[in-house]
Amino acid sequence: xxxxxxxxxxxxxxxxxxxxxxxxxxxxxxxxxxxxxxxxxxxxxxxxxxxxxxxxxxxxxxxxxxxxxxxxxxxxxxxxxxxxxxxxxxxxxxxxxxxxxxxxxxxxxxxxxxxxxxxxxxxxxxxxxxxxxxxxxxxxxxxxxxxxxxxxxxxxxxxxxxxxxxxxxxxxxxxxxxxxxxxxxxxxxxxxxxxxxxxxxxxxxxxxxxxxxxxxxxxxxxxxxxxxxxxxxxxxxxxxxxxxxxxxxxxxxxxxxxxxxxxxxxxxxxxxxxxxxxxxxxxxxxxxxxxxxxxxxxxxxxxxxxxxxxxxxxx
Amino acid sequence: xxxxxxxxxxxxxxxxxxxxxxxxxxxxxxxxxxxxxxxxxxxxxxxxxxxxxxxxxxxxxxxxxxxxxxxxxxxxxxxxxxxxxxxxxxxxxxxxxxxxxxxxxxxxxxxxxxxxxxxxxxxxxxxxxxxxxxxxxxxxxxxxxxxxxxxxxxxxxxxxxxxxxxxxxxxxxxxxxxxxxxxxxxxxxxxxxxxxxxxxxxxxxxxxxxxxxxxxxxxxxxxxxxxxxxxxxxxxxxxxxxxxxxxxxxxxxxxxxxxxxxxxxxxxxxxxxxxxxxxxxxxxxxxxxx
Numbered sequence: 001x002x003x004x005x006x007x008x009x010x011x012x013x014x015x016x017x018x019x020x021x022x023x024x025x026x027x028x029x030x031x032x033x034x035x036x037x038x039x040x041x042x043x044x045x046x047x048x049x050x051x052x053x054x055x056x057x058x059x060x061x062x063x064x065x066x067x068x069x070x071x072x073x074x075x076x077x078x079x080x081x082x083x084x085x086x087x088x089x090x091x092x093x094x095x096x097x098x099x100x101x102x103x104x105x106x107x108x109x110x111x112x113x114x115x116x117x118x119x120x121x122x123x124x125x126x127x128x129x130x131x132x133x134x135x136x137x138x139x140x141x142x143x144x145x146x147x148x149x150x151x152x153x154x155x156x157x158x159x160x161x162x163x164x165x166x167x168x169x170x171x172x173x174x175x176x177x178x179x180x181x182x183x184x185x186x187x188x189x190x191x192x193x194x195x196x197x198x199x200x201x202x203x204x205x206x207x208x209x210x211x212x213x214x215x216x217x218x219x220x221x222x223x224x225x226x227x228x229x230x231x232x233x234x235x236x237x238x239x240x241x242x243x244x245x246x247x248x249x250x251x252x253x254x255x256x257x258x259x260x261x262x263x264x265x266x267x268x269x270x271x272x273x274x275x276x277x278x279x280x281x282x283x284x285x286x287x288x289x290x291x292x293x294x295x296x297x298x299x300x301x302x303x304x305x306x307x308x309x310x311x312x313x314x315x
Numbered sequence: 316x317x318x319x320x321x322x323x324x325x326x327x328x329x330x331x332x333x334x335x336x337x338x339x340x341x342x343x344x345x346x347x348x349x350x351x352x353x354x355x356x357x358x359x360x361x362x363x364x365x366x367x368x369x370x371x372x373x374x375x376x377x378x379x380x381x382x383x384x385x386x387x388x389x390x391x392x393x394x395x396x397x398x399x400x401x402x403x404x405x406x407x408x409x410x411x412x413x414x415x416x417x418x419x420x421x422x423x424x425x426x427x428x429x430x431x432x433x434x435x436x437x438x439x440x441x442x443x444x445x446x447x448x449x450x451x452x453x454x455x456x457x458x459x460x461x462x463x464x465x466x467x468x469x470x471x472x473x474x475x476x477x478x479x480x481x482x483x484x485x486x487x488x489x490x491x492x493x494x495x496x497x498x499x500x501x502x503x504x505x506x507x508x509x510x511x512x513x514x515x516x517x518x519x520x521x522x523x524x525x526x527x528x529x530x531x532x533x534x535x536x537x538x539x540x541x542x543x544x545x546x547x548x549x550x551x552x553x554x555x556x557x558x559x560x561x562x563x564x565x566x567x568x569x570x571x572x573x574x575x576x577x578x579x580x581x582x583x584x585x586x587x588x589x590x591x592x593x594x595x596x597x598x599x600x601x602x603x604x605x
Contacts, residue, residue, distance in 0.1 A: 072395065172603055287386070288447065290508055
């Protein structure tokens, strides 16, 4: 395969597979995007994981534990997809904990109450789904296939989050206040998950041409707003945006201006929880080093033993 | 803006079956009769279900504390999976305890509203793991014992316990395999890992005596064909541990005996911290629905 064949494959809407020829820029972009996605899954285990031991019913505890386990699974598929392009999971993890690769800035906000677990499911997973469903048709085969499974599981998590909120809204006044407070805190950060506005998104044009990306940030953000408004009404909460209203002419909801300076601050490492999230990940990596070394040493001894046995037995 | 068909596929709401690990809405005991078997004392059966249920609930809590801290992603998944299995067993057993008691208490009442002296788990499950070796050592001895127990429980005269036993055997077989695999890797791996794994085995071993110390409730229910007689599990436990520790090049500590146990409500200080964490939110929201 060569550049011509690569372009033809893209043009025909077919998949690029790991052994196919691809431009260096495409490979680098894919590794970066998949690694950042994997890192987001792994760091994203922390905000909700903090509530597993404190979950207020055994059923919610089981649901939450299973969800956080799914996120570890998503991280695993994604690191594996990055490895098909020549990346190494250990190296990518080092880049994460040294702050050289990013993860989704949404996980740098704290989870203050159990309602946050529901709102993360509803809004954060909802936004993630809007972003990720088009990636099921990404031009890179292993990523597209991983995304299909991930999107199915994410949509399950979204329904569970929404169902938790519905249940809490039927509970006490204090619980309803807890849900509204969580919505107030997570709404704007969720809108920021779609990235900077199209006019300021430097990578969008190339990623669209390579069919790594299928819709612009602003298109996806609009879709998310339109999807969330009726859900908020059904739930009985108010989205914290006085400018949010239906625009009959556009057939979309208008919404207020996002505080882009906050997004820049959080992306550049100054969010409320950046340092703690990375410190936790670094500690787990360091604490597990002796275990990984032991596993490697044991595997090496086994290989030597097998090789010796083969030598001793005449063919 | 046009979106892909995949988006529509996500709104199909009929894929709940793939949701494993007991978090789905299907009742794993559907169709199992719940009436108490003839000649079985409800209070005894409730106490026995609490013993086995609390073992699973408290160990699951300790495993939940490992989430995001595992040495590799594969272990992150395995530990969560084992924690989920045990949580599922705890839910079934606490529910059965409530039914046998007949006072209208459900799984959440029993998990969240009891105080430390009313918990009936063995003390092994309470301790905090200082490192991954301790997690593995505890899981090895616990799952070896519990697999032997659930295997025999599958023939209990109580149909609910029999179903829980049969379901649990499949789960705990994997838990034991996972723990044995890491015991061998750490025992055989490096000098450091060998030392840490031996320290961990030495630390959990004194607590294994409780597994085989018979409680009056267990003995009465064993006679009635409902429970498993604890002492009957010792030979299987010893045989498995001897084999695994030998392959792992680790020393097997001397057998231990015990006096009063967690089965009598005797617990260490660590249980107070576990319950404070587990029960705080549920107790802080009176009338709350979750």
